[in-house]
Structures are given as C-alpha cells and as structure tokens.
Amino acid sequence: MTAHQPAKSRVRIVGLCGSLREGSYSRRAVEIALEGAGAAGVETMLIDLRDYKLVFYGSVPDEEFPDDVHRLRADVRAAQGIILATPEYHGGLSGVLKNALDLMRFDEFEGKMIGLIGVSGGRLGAVNALNSLRTIGRTLHAWVLPQQVSIPEAWRCFDEQGNITDEELAQRLAEVGLMVARFATLHELQKGQEFIKLWEELPSNPGGKLGE
DSSP, X not given: OOOOOOTTOOOEEEEEEOOOSTTOHHHHHHHHHHHHHHTTTOEEEEEEGGGSOOOOTTSSOGGGOOHHHHHHHHHHHTOSEEXXXXXXXXXXXXXXXXXXXXXXXXXXXXXXXXXXXXXXXXTTTTXXXXXXHHHHHHHTTOEEEEEEEEESSGGGTBOTTSOBOOHHHHHHHHHHHHHHHHHHHHHHHHHHHHHHHHHHHSOSOTTOSTTO
C-alpha cells in the first residue's frame, strides 16, 4: 500500500490492480500512476486484490458477502478518483478485476474520475481490455479520461526488480495519475462552490426571528 497524505487533503485517489501475480507489471504500472497522482497533493492508496478475501459474484447471496467485500467497497467509495490497471488475457480484462468490479455498485463509481492502464505480453497491447473497462466505467456513470496507457510486450519495459526501464512510458503512467487527481480535485471544488451558491441563495431568515 502506498499513501501520500498532505494536510488538508480532501481528495483520495485509489489504484486497483487486476493481477494477483507476484511481480505483476500491472501492479507496478498502477504504483507509478499513483506516484503521479501524489504529486498533485492528494492522498493515494493501492488496492491490491491479494489483500481481500472475495467471493465470486453470484456464488452467495449479497447478504452473505464476507467482510472483505464490504471493505473493498468502502475503500473505493472513499475515493474521488480511481485508476484501474489490468493485464489483458485472451482479448479482455482479467477475471480477477471483472469479479471485483461485479461485486461493487454505482455507489463506488458514479460521478468519479477513472484512469485506465492495460498491460500485455504481446505486441498489440491491451486495447481490447481497455475498451471493455471504458464501457464498464461509462455504464457505472463514471467519467473516464480519454487518455489511457496500453503497454505492449511489458516484459521489455521492466527489469527483473520491477523497475520501469522506459522513461517515456513512466511519464505517461504518471500523467494518467496526475490527470485523475487534478480532475477529481476540480470536481470536488465545483461541488463545494455549488453548495456555497445554494447556501447564498437561501432566504436570509426563512424561520423568522428567534422568539417570534
């Protein structure tokens, strides 16, 4: 887990990794994106699905979901921006990530900013997985950034220690995180301004004078 929590930060960005593999390139990619988000002065958190004991959606009734399903929902719901990273398997997003998304609801995503990262071992990259995630984001009424990062032949881009070796790619990943953070912050500021405007438009004393 990574966390950057400056004083007075009102915005949290979470990164959700759709891979359980040790040494996952998807996990490393989302960590770099979160570092980019942290540069905008927001709080960041890596959601590693290995840390959650989830069930397959539909295998048990909702009222019997284990505590970790509710913990996952709460961790995502507390964020104003979300970065989703997935390996591409057989032309689609990972089953691990799809199941995690299926276990969540509109409450966790609606109106929030989403950035997308796809990782592939092949030359074509993860375009199909990213297109699927974009559709899911829109279906959940989230704002999906037009910019995304597709990493083809990921094994060429990271060394054995998991360090990224492509500086241009590292910059693109950081920029996705930074943009999610900036748009999420602007969105929160707008909500605050709307509240102030509504407050100012209220009658000066709708309840009458005290004691009348």
